[in-house]
Amino acid sequence: METLTTPTDSVFSRLPDPSSGVFTAPLQRPGHVGEDWVEPRQHVYGADENAVWDDLFARQMEVLPGRAASTFLAGLGKLDLGRGGVPEFARLSADLGALTGWSVVPVPMLIPDHVFFWHLANRRFPAGNFIRGRASFDYIEEPDVFHDVFGHVPMLADPIFADYMQAYGRAGWKAMRHNRLKALGALYWYTVEFGLVEEGGALRAYGAGILSGPGEAVFALEAASPNRIRLNVDRVMRTDYVIDDLQPTYFVIESFADLYHQTVERDFDRLYRGLGPGFTYANTAVIDIDDVLHRGTLEYHLRGGRRSGAKPV
Numbered sequence: 001m002e003t004l005t006t007p008t009d010s011v012f013s014r015l016p017d018p019s020s021g022v023f024t025a026p027l028q029r030p031g032h033v034g035e036d037w038v039e040p041r042q043h044v045y046g047a048d049e050n051a052v053w054d055d056l057f058a059r060q061m062e063v064l065p066g067r068a069a070s071t072f073l074a075g076l077g078k079l080d081l082g083r084g085g086v087p088e089f090a091r092l093s094a095d096l097g098a099l100t101g102w103s104v105v106p107v108p109m110l111i112p113d114h115v116f117f118w119h120l121a122n123r124r125f126p127a128g129n130f131i132r133g134r135a136s137f138d139y140i141e142e143p144d145v146f147h148d149v150f151g152h153v154p155m156l157a158d159p160i161f162a163d164y165m166q167a168y169g170r171a172g173w174k175a176m177r178h179n180r181l182k183a184l185g186a187l188y189w190y191t192v193e194f195g196l197v198e199e200g201g202a203l204r205a206y207g208a209g210i211l212s213g214p215g216e217a218v219f220a221l222e223a224a225s226p227n228r229i230r231l232n233v234d235r236v237m238r239t240d241y242v243i244d245d246l247q248p249t250y251f252v253i254e255s256f257a258d259l260y261h262q263t264v265e266r267d268f269d270r271l272y273r274g275l276g277p278g279f280t281y282a283n284t285a286v287i288d289i290d291d292v293l294h295r296g297t298l299e300y301h302l303r304g305g306r307r308s309g310a311k312p313v
């Protein structure tokens, strides 16, 4: 059985040097960070910034009990992320390290794909250093420290999900060689950012994009508009996604062990060879092989979505 990695991918201690044939986003590295893009120190947050964290935290906790995966809520508790103010990464890393061997490192906004994969492969989660202001309280384009730490880090306290994230980082090398980063990105999008999981016969959210924003947990779990389809990795990696609105389709896993096995035990070389360079399926599509749990009305998206002020029904 082939796995995500090949012998040439087995050394994750050194930062990979993407060959000239590999496309990487042209990000300009700020002068104060090194090749690893890690900030020399975490930003020191002022009282206003800590209050933004506290208010965002309180708002999410009105919505998430009964909607967030129990794994997420357990992680939130174990890491005590609601003790007040933006968590200090050193303390957070010590607690997380004791649970699953992960740490959290501060980075300036977006970082290049190969650097992101390298950190994940070494069980380091790169988190944005800045926090949104009051003017963009409800919606931000770039992930900030609230999205990254509140949304992602609790799941890293779970041993199986922690292993999945490391395997995902290792898988990045192969995707870059095959020039299929978009396909691997779709898998991240529909699992790590917008995934749903079955729990005792009900659906719960575990994706950071759902859990860190207002409204999407209710929409993803309870609205009639979106499709809810059982996760099929090959299908998901061919599926387009929107980054600036609620999702028309959510993919559901049976368990985190199921997610781990569906991905880590898959022959990705063969999958990449069979994939075209673009996406095959629109993000609204339901196709004949789908195991559909709920066929969405797509009403929200048909009415124009966020841009036209449509109700998320």
Ligand SMILES: [Fe+2]
Binding pocket: 143, 147, 148, 151, 152, 193, 208, 209
């Ligand atoms: Fe994220």
